[in-house]
Amino acid sequence: MTRWMASWQSNCVRRFLPAVEETAEHTKLWWGAAVALSAAGRRGRRAAIAGLAGMAVAELASSCVLKHVWHRRRPPKEWISHEEVHDRPASSSFPSGHTAAGVGFSAAVASVWPWAGAVCAVPAVLVALERVHTGAHYPSDVAVGAVIGLGAAALVRRAPRLVGRLPR
Template sequence: MTYISPAVSLAFDGSGIDGGLYRDVTEEARHAPWLLNDTVSTWSAFGLALFAVLMVMAWWRARRADAPMMARALAVPLVVVAVYGVDMVVKSLVREERPCRSLPGSFTLESCPASGDWSFPSNHSVIAFSAAAALWLVDRRLGAVAALAAVAMAASRVWVGVHYPHDVAAGALLGVALAVPLTLLATRAAPWVERARKGRLRPFLLTSA
């Protein structure tokens, strides 16, 4: 008799939602050129670093903007961390097993995460889309770049085989739904930014150029 651990037996199987679409995507990946797969895998693993770079650029550009906009720029990383925290709570409540574990024989470009590393929603999608939404409210150009990068990140997580499409879609919705009001709320810190611009932090918060 095969023993099934409680963690596995209580895990939610999301394959009935869009497991077929997941298999279609991963089968395309199985037969794709190695250069494409290597590129997608690298982006999937390290692409979140781009959002950190965009956050720094948003802060730098906000030095030329008014205090409310600088308040939003400073809040972007805090917003992303807060949304990520909510995401982890949702993960622990839903407890959806990874598709590469629920669907035997699934093709993956990355090693399948261990059981207990839940799938829903996608952390990468939550981080990418919350960053993109927050950046959009600070700088439209940077926000547009971030939005394209977020879509690419979400797609890559399905392509490499570690998430269902509904995982990344839910991550995108959660990221945007929480990041927008939190970033707008950060505007209330504008008076603090205005005061700080008159003190020692002035070089970091305002440029005279």
């Protein structure tokens, strides 16, 4: 599947996915989405806060914990037939932190404002596709990143209830 996705030759894919990757670097895309949501009133601010919390928990779990527990090499460069193969990170391939952050943000936003979460899910899916297309990850890395993001969003959604139950 990695070889097949990396071989996509469409001009649209060649122009569009690198732009998606650039905006997703260092979570810029999700911070920008949070700013846009914040401008939409009280519900937007609540959604932005939930999204940033979901992204932070997902980033913490994927990049700070799991990447150090399981080391996995990136897909072989020979599988990638285009120039993006040289821009891959040196860290562990497992799991995809970009996907975890995008799904964590989108799913947490959806728990507050479903329509906005659906809109945010579109670039999250594109980021996941881009990570495999450029050879940065295997599809299983992206799938696990998505599960981490969903788990982070669920944790963020339950956090107020969990905190309320703690002894004072």
